[in-house]
Amino acid sequence: MFGFLKRLIKRIFRCAAMSVAVVALLVGDSPQTFVRAEERQASFQVKGSFLRYEGRLVDFDDTSFRILTPDGLTVQFYWIELVDADAARMRASLGLRVTKAGEPDEAAPHPTEAGLKVTRLADKAEWYGKEEAGLSTPETVVIKSRGDRFSFRRAEVQIESLMLGIKDIYSEKELYELMLAGQVPRTAKEHLRVAELCSRYGLAGKAEEHYRFYELLSREDLPEGRLAGYVNKMRESFGDAQVKEQLYLMGVELMDEEYSKALDRLKTIERDFGEEELLNELKEVRKQIDLARQWSINTRIVESWRVILRSLLRTKATDRGARYSDCMEFAVHGVVVETAARVALRVGVEASPVKEIWQSRTSDSVETVDYGRGSWLVEASHLGDVEQWWDRASNAERFNILMGIHAEHNMRVRLKTHKNCPTCGGTGRVKPGGPPPVFPSKDQCTDCSGLGKSRVVIYW
Numbered sequence: 001m002f003g004f005l006k007r008l009i010k011r012i013f014r015c016a017a018m019s020v021a022v023v024a025l026l027v028g029d030s031p032q033t034f035v036r037a038e039e040r041q042a043s044f045q046v047k048g049s050f051l052r053y054e055g056r057l058v059d060f061d062d063t064s065f066r067i068l069t070p071d072g073l074t075v076q077f078y079w080i081e082l083v084d085a086d087a088a089r090m091r092a093s094l095g096l097r098v099t100k101a102g103e104p105d106e107a108a109p110h111p112t113e114a115g116l117k118v119t120r121l122a123d124k125a126e127w128y129g130k131e132e133a134g135l136s137t138p139e140t141v142v143i144k145s146r147g148d149r150f151s152f153r154r155a156e157v158q159i160e161s162l163m164l165g166i167k168d169i170y171s172e173k174e175l176y177e178l179m180l181a182g183q184v185p186r187t188a189k190e191h192l193r194v195a196e197l198c199s200r201y202g203l204a205g206k207a208e209e210h211y212r213f214y215e216l217l218s219r220e221d222l223p224e225g226r227l228a229g230y231v232n233k234m235r236e237s238f239g240d241a242q243v244k245e246q247l248y249l250m251g252v253e254l255m256d257e258e259y260s261k262a263l264d265r266l267k268t269i270e271r272d273f274g275e276e277e278l279l280n281e282l283k284e285v286r287k288q289i290d291l292a293r294q295w296s297i298n299t300r301i302v303e304s305w306r307v308i309l310r311s312l313l314r315t316k317a318t319d320r321g322a323r324y325s326d327c328m329e330f331a332v333h334g335v336v337v338e339t340a341a342r343v344a345l346r347v348g349v350e351a352s353p354v355k356e357i358w359q360s361r362t363s364d365s366v367e368t369v370d371y372g373r374g375s376w377l378v379e380a381s382h383l384g385d386v387e388q389w390w391d392r393a394s395n396a397e398r399f400n401i402l403m404g405i406h407a408e409h410n411m412r413v414r415l416k417t418h419k420n421c422p423t424c425g426g427t428g429r430v431k432p433g434g435p436p437p438v439f440p441s442k443d444q445c446t447d448c449s450g451l452g453k454s455r456v457v458i459y460w
């Protein structure tokens, strides 16, 4: 768990405890532990609908809450029905847990720390940063701002205390280290988590790198993925910290396709650590490296293209500031140019033959992408506000949509088809046989926006 996130969550709880007029009351003889929230207005939107609901919050617990509508109806909602940002905002204000353990919360605000705003009296120029208490003196104040130190004479500036986003205080390198919290990501899942965090704090280059490792490690059919996975497993089985460190560095070199560096390191490990079991495992690694090196250049280009393309689309999907229209432009055009350049750099050839080799690929395998809740964006974009929906969709949903759009425009499409929406069974309305809807608009299925189906594309 990341220390600063823990601190942030604690702070949310503290603020909520001070500001919320919540009276802890068990409601009558109800078996549920509802807590009554008096005089609190609730305003929120349910997933997949474009109507906002308003009312007075009657009571709540960890799974659901009830509101009293202006029409005098008491209606119960489950937290998971709400669009993520609204659920996070309301839960935080009520002192409820906001993040799931170990998962980055896309809707959570960025972590902050107590800082200073320093305004120079002469020209009103402003600096933001955290005071370096050990360096400040009665005459001077020293702050750290985006990783750099600035010193001011107190008599020449005006100083205000305020909460700052951690991006304003630390350098990119420090932010990245805070994020890793001393732990080196090894598995595909760990790389994915670090990538999402990097993306949230604006470290786009690092995010893309971890997304690429995630894609590689998820594909054990590729020589690099298999090799890195193998070296990671070795790392688990050898206790010596120095061996672990060397194996980790070798894993990174293998994923970066730096084979001669990895082989040099392998020789060093063989020389310095003579354990028989380790030497046997290293023999296997050497065999795998030879196989990977013999891999033909064309196959390498095609497979690198798939991996890098997906990592670039994932990076775009997690850029929470990007508009839907810009993301579409990127998925159709921009990503092709960028992928060609990256692959060329990795493989060490020119960008234009890379694109030709990719386009002349043959294939024995197909991939499938499901647009899921985002199907309406392509099938019936008149149903609602596209940009608003995009803003609130999860990173995973956004990635599937970008991948689908890219595949439809740039890949060889074998089949475009539909799957019945599992939530409403294809009716587009709330589940048949279920309880009647409270609001007329609520009988539209929240997962498919009334479409009844999701769009599926099979391509290669």
Ligand SMILES: [Zn+2]
Pocket (backbone or CB within 6 Å): 421, 422, 423, 424, 425, 426, 427, 428, 429, 445, 446, 447, 448, 449, 450, 451, 452, 453
């Ligand atoms: Zn549905």
